[in-house]
Amino acid sequence: MKIVKTKPELCNGCGACMTACSKTRYKVEDPQKSAIRVKENSEKPGSYEIIVCNHCGECIPVCNTEAMHRARNGAVRIDDVKCVGCCICVGFCPNNAIFTHPEINEPIKCIACGACTRVCPTGAIYMEEK
Amino acid sequence: MDLLEMKKAHKLLARMDYELGKVEKGYTNRTLYINLSDNTIKTKPVTEQMKEIFIGGRGFGLWYLWNAITEKTKWSDPENEIIISTGPIGGITQYPGAGKSLVVTLSPTTGSVMDNNTGGYFGPLLKFAGWDALEIQGKAEKDVIIYIDGNSGYVTIEEAPLEAVDSHLAAEQFTAMYADSEEDKRNVAVVSSGRGAENTLIGLLNFSFYDVKRGVPRMKQAARGGTGTVFRDKKIKAIIVKYSGVKGDTNGPADKQKIIDAGLRLHREIYELDKVQNRMREVGTAHLTEIMNDYDLLPVMNFQYGSHQDAVKLSSDVFKEYFTQGLPDGCWYGCSMACAKAVDNFELKTGPYKGQKVCVDAAEYETVAGVGANCAIFDPEYVIEANFYCDTYGMDIISTATSMAFVMECYERGIINKEITGGLEIKFGNKDAALELIHQMGNGYGFGKIVGQGVRRMKKIFAEEYGADPNLLNDIGMEVKGLECSQYVSKESLAQQGGYALANKGPQHDEAWLIFMDMVNKQIPTFEDKAQALFYFPLFRTWFGLNGLCKLPWNDIEPADNGLTDEPAKVPEHVRNYVDIFNGVTGKNITKEDIILQSERVYNFQRIFNLRMGYGTRKYDIPPYRFMGPVTKEEYESRAERYDNQLKELGYDIEGKTVEEKIKMLREYREDQYQKLCDAVYKRRGWTPDGVPTLETVKRLGIHFPDVVELISKHQ
Ligand code: SF4
Ligand code: SF4
Ligand code: SF4
Numbered sequence: 001m002k003i004v005k006t007k008p009e010l011c012n013g014c015g016a017c018m019t020a021c022s023k024t025r026y027k028v029e030d031p032q033k034s035a036i037r038v039k040e041n042s043e044k045p046g047s048y049e050i051i052v053c054n055h056c057g058e059c060i061p062v063c064n065t066e067a068m069h070r071a072r073n074g075a076v077r078i079d080d081v082k083c084v085g086c087c088i089c090v091g092f093c094p095n096n097a098i099f100t101h102p103e104i105n106e107p108i109k110c111i112a113c114g115a116c117t118r119v120c121p122t123g124a125i126y127m128e129e130k
Numbered sequence: 131m132d133l134l135e136m137k138k139a140h141k142l143l144a145r146m147d148y149e150l151g152k153v154e155k156g157y158t159n160r161t162l163y164i165n166l167s168d169n170t171i172k173t174k175p176v177t178e179q180m181k182e183i184f185i186g187g188r189g190f191g192l193w194y195l196w197n198a199i200t201e202k203t204k205w206s207d208p209e210n211e212i213i214i215s216t217g218p219i220g221g222i223t224q225y226p227g228a229g230k231s232l233v234v235t236l237s238p239t240t241g242s243v244m245d246n247n248t249g250g251y252f253g254p255l256l257k258f259a260g261w262d263a264l265e266i267q268g269k270a271e272k273d274v275i276i277y278i279d280g281n282s283g284y285v286t287i288e289e290a291p292l293e294a295v296d297s298h299l300a301a302e303q304f305t306a307m308y309a310d311s312e313e314d315k316r317n318v319a320v321v322s323s324g325r326g327a328e329n330t331l332i333g334l335l336n337f338s339f340y341d342v343k344r345g346v347p348r349m350k351q352a353a354r355g356g357t358g359t360v361f362r363d364k365k366i367k368a369i370i371v372k373y374s375g376v377k378g379d380t381n382g383p384a385d386k387q388k389i390i391d392a393g394l395r396l397h398r399e400i401y402e403l404d405k406v407q408n409r410m411r412e413v414g415t416a417h418l419t420e421i422m423n424d425y426d427l428l429p430v431m432n433f434q435y436g437s438h439q440d441a442v443k444l445s446s447d448v449f450k451e452y453f454t455q456g457l458p459d460g461c462w463y464g465c466s467m468a469c470a471k472a473v474d475n476f477e478l479k480t481g482p483y484k485g486q487k488v489c490v491d492a493a494e495y496e497t498v499a500g501v502g503a504n505c506a507i508f509d510p511e512y513v514i515e516a517n518f519y520c521d522t523y524g525m526d527i528i529s530t531a532t533s534m535a536f537v538m539e540c541y542e543r544g545i546i547n548k549e550i551t552g553g554l555e556i557k558f559g560n561k562d563a564a565l566e567l568i569h570q571m572g573n574g575y576g577f578g579k580i581v582g583q584g585v586r587r588m589k590k591i592f593a594e595e596y597g598a599d600p601n602l603l604n605d606i607g608m609e610v611k612g613l614e615c616s617q618y619v620s621k622e623s624l625a626q627q628g629g630y631a632l633a634n635k636g637p638q639h640d641e642a643w644l645i646f647m648d649m650v651n652k653q654i655p656t657f658e659d660k661a662q663a664l665f666y667f668p669l670f671r672t673w674f675g676l677n678g679l680c681k682l683p684w685n686d687i688e689p690a691d692n693g694l695t696d697e698p699a700k701v702p703e704h705v706r707n708y709v710d711i712f713n714g715v716t717g718k719n720i721t722k723e724d725i726i727l728q729s730e731r732v733y734n735f736q737r738i739f740n741l742r743m744g745y746g747t748r749k750y751d752i753p754p755y756r757f758m759g760p761v762t763k764e765e766y767e768s769r770a771e772r773y774d775n776q777l778k779e780l781g782y783d784i785e786g787k788t789v790e791e792k793i794k795m796l797r798e799y800r801e802d803q804y805q806k807l808c809d810a811v812y813k814r815r816g817w818t819p820d821g822v823p824t825l826e827t828v829k830r831l832g833i834h835f836p837d838v839v840e841l842i843s844k845h846q
Contacts, residue, residue, distance in 0.1 A: 091397020
């Protein structure tokens, strides 16, 4: 399967990916509802950190509702019907790549759809085999 | 027998349809009242005053029971109630340990009010079904179930003659019966007991939660003080609640973000630090066994000793091999502490289910220390087997273990013999005899009938019927207020002697565990320090029971820099989390001081409840001497150096004195110390020298209801 890969050195911090993600997933343009996050490096202004799920699957066994699962296409996904919004997966993600928003009951995480990579103007994010 | 046949045999006795409620800021604002004598089902309002003073959970239970009974009520009277309630925080999914159910009833063993705090899904699902509390009064004629459907909005009382009484079967049958599909099973929670609750006074309640990974209902226990015995005496076979649709906001929080933030802080801490701290996710509380053994605190042979060379055979590494690893063993959603370990495919070697392979919810520290070390049986498979049977028979494993250890000592000292035990050679270390005794207790025959009545009643029987020396029995029978002691040796920690013996319901460690602060870290040297600890910690821990919380995520995981804070024993950062989640749910604005104040109201009310039932004064706070020091020569000799030195430091001349003489000196000193501790604690708590809350105290706390004032006025 293909997942989002990053070259943070190419990122200019425009945030287009975050807008694209929230729009695809939740039909709003709100970076707080994005599964990919771009953060300016506090020590090095002008350089950015990109955080996005790499589908390692470490969050799957910590979920006690079986909501977190590996989908047929290989992506690690949340089944919203089963999920109780406990946020254990968020706390147990080794990459801190699962997010929460008070208006959304389930955690926000990447489903590897690729929408963000299509809007990135610099090639800082792209889809590649895992 | 198939489920359809079982269900067909149900006979509907009563039904009430109700409007589905909505949880607002942690409350549904109503209680479900059921009377099994006349099959009443009705709604009662939860008032603002109740929420203000009693908060929820244990507080609600105490208030309802107070109003339901009189000072003359006995546990088996129809007026007695069983009240189950979680509390305002109970049911949030984001913070570890937030799904507890609190159970209150009048106890068969203590004759006074009993409270229990248990996991399982019942309390939260009950609330989401529309009820802050379930209050059950009366007695049914034949075995009944109570069913609450929280999606369709109805409650029924039904005769249910065919389902099993034993919990591992009852939970399975009722879960399958009321779930629409395999997927739906996690939405069904069952409260049940077992045959042992009918045949002993130490019956417990099992609260189920469906484990989707294992595909079996698991169980947590409201174990203490015979709550299950009351349940079976009321002829309740099971209480079942069904609610599907649990989400992160089902508890109706005022400020969800606050709760998420606190939850994430703790999840992260557990993720990073549990593996280097207590390994709760791997072994649950079983890691305590080796620590207690190392510090001479593990009860061995009826609390005579504090360690044993064979304790390694019961260490957490041994149990880890039995516990299935890598499963999310939380007893409610969101518990990343995941201490609820289980042994899968365990083949039973004895009893009615011999040969069957079962999933056993085993084994917590109390079980390992109790039926294991305290009975000097260092065999993990025996511990797991005993754990399974105590649970499914519905018998409190702490009381079973402490009662067995007492019987074993009596046997070894010749107080009882084979004639009395019906041929059982009930010596320390005899695992076959121990298991046989558990089966006798559960099934109500032979010597088990006597043991199942608990230590207090056995002391009386052994003295009155078998001519045993009552003084010795009183010294070694490890109960206070009629409740058997949980599994820590308190002899060398005066503060913990108070932690145990002053506890409202009897000697259970859930009120205060001060041994390390007192004995190891020596942080509370003076009487005033100890009194302050015995003021703060029991109140802080009471708060968990008002809100539907588990104690373990408070201090079984600590922030990395906890040691650098002013008061590490309180875990200040976690206290902040609790303030946040309470405010996040209720929309109030409490401080950490308010936590203590909220508890103080309920705690004092419970103390006064004891008084009302004929107890609750100083003389009921005095433990048997074995809580305080060595009763026998062997005990003294096992720690001779420590005791000799203590006597010397105190200025006693021990030169040429016999062990018996030294025991006497030490006893005089320690008993006097304990009385002084009581003086200091009562003063700090705002009680009279006899241990009764003063009028001033109850007024300050706002619990000066007319009947409270009338009652305590007689004791000022
Ligand atoms: S938030 Fe949902 S997906 Fe994540 S662990 Fe909890 S139930 Fe599973
Ligand atoms: S791949 Fe899709 S889900 Fe993942 S971050 Fe990009 S837009 Fe969001
Ligand atoms: S720490 Fe253990 S007992 Fe407490 S809530 Fe979590 S799983 Fe349940």
